[in-house]
Amino acid sequence: MRYKTCELQYLETLSRRTKLTATESAKLFALENGFKGELQLDLALQQAQLPPQLILTDLTLQYHQQVTQLDQLFCLGNTIYLSDAKNYQGHYxxxxxxxxxxxxxxxxxxxGQIDRAQDILGCILQENHLDLSVQTNIIFTNPAVQLEIVDPLAHSCQRIGAYRDYVADLVQQKLPLPQQSDMRWKKVLQAYQIPPYHLQHDFSRELSHRQLRPGICCSRCQHFDWQESFYSLTCQNCGTVEAKEEAYVRTICDYGVLFFQHDLKLHDLMHFFGKQAKENYLLRMLRKHFTHRTSPGKKRSYQNKGAIFQYLFANQSQYFHHIQQRVNWTQRTQYKNE
Ligand SMILES: [Zn+2]
Incomplete structure (x- = not known):
């Protein structure tokens, strides 16, 4: 699965709680666009029925002091196919x-990016005596983009539909039998993998001059006014009914994304949740869903993994789905009885 970068998670979360600066807005736009393009690349491989074990996505590699980020890579036959998504608009x-x-x-x-990635990949393959050639592809993922290529290019340039067909052909021609596939290339590359780029500072150093809108933000309409009942919250703007447990845990995660350099503390979270928050309930959610940290002499805190709810609680999606169903069911019963 492809994940939004930490910076994209940060800027999306921030945009719901404060006005972004011009630089932040431009960055958010570029990252969102890039991410949409990369998802298209993934979809093309899925549609071409390329087995997932032959694919590596969103890889950051370090070779000596050189770092490069690769959108997508797969290996068929004696070739590594390296693809870079360009979700561009207009006439190129x-x-x-x-x-x-x-x-x-x-x-x-x-x-620039794919040139660099190709160079670094070549060095890694050579150093590990892997006799594989590298085929680079630039994929234009927006169907409305106008492309005019007059001079010969060093890389293959394709639109997303053509790319999907191209990979489907490769799969037909080159797909090895499972027992014949040599996966050494994957282990070699993973050995050079480093964590992806992360922002250097969280929002805490902006607090002196910027304010965040406190409260629970509706995931559908992004408003902050709720009517609370025992198990659920109802958005006063769009009518969405969300299980209270999920709304609290999701908002704790939002705090975690914006303050990724800090542990989760009840006092700070109360501030982030604003006046409507119930301290006892918030504490119960922290105890139930987050790992307690014990540092002598310090206030009780919980581990902050700095990721949005969908990613952090992906393994508990069944649990949250179940409590949401219970809330929906209670709503329907109440509605019928009225
Ligand atoms: Zn709403």
Whole structure:
């Protein structure tokens, strides 16, 4: 599964609670666009029926002091296929060895990332005596993009539909039998893997000059006004009814994403949840769903993994689904009795 980067999780969470700066907005837009494009790449491989064990997605590799990020990579036959998604809009022209966008020359090379990834990958393969060639593909994932390529390119450039067909053909021609597939390439690359880029500072150093909207944010309409009953919260704006347990745990995760350098503490969370929060209930949720940290002489705190609810509680999705069903069922019964 492909995950949103920590920076994307941070900016999305932040955008619901404060006005983003122009830089943050631009970054959020670029990251969201990039992520949508990468999901398209994953979908293309799935549709081409390439077995998932032959694929590596979203890989950050370090070779000596060089670091590179790879969107997607798979191996068939004696070739590693390295693909980079470009979720671009508008008219792109490649001529006289440079790119223009909507008639204006681009100051940077849009192949920079894949050039670098190809170089580093080549070094790693050579150092580990893996006799594999690297085939690079730039995939334009937005169907509305206009592409005009006049000069020959160093990389193959395709639209997403053509890419899916291309991979489906490769699967037909080259798919090894499971017992014949040599997976050494995967182990070698994973040995060079490092954690993905993370922001250097969390929101705590912005607190002196920026404010966050406190409370539980509706996941459907992003409003903050709720009517509370024993097991559920009803959004006053869109009418969404959410199990109280999930709403609290989800909001604790939001805090965790924005303050990823800090442990979870009841006092700070009460501030984040605002006036409507029930301290006893919040404490119960912390005890039930988060790992207690014991540091002598310090206030009780809980481990912060700094990720959004969907990722952190993916393994408990059945549990939360079940309590939501119970809430829905109670709602329906009440409605009938009225
Ligand atoms: Zn709502």
């Amino acid at each position: 022209l490649f001529s006289e060895h440079s790119w223009s966008h909507n008639g204006k020359k681009l100051p940077h090379n849009i192949f």
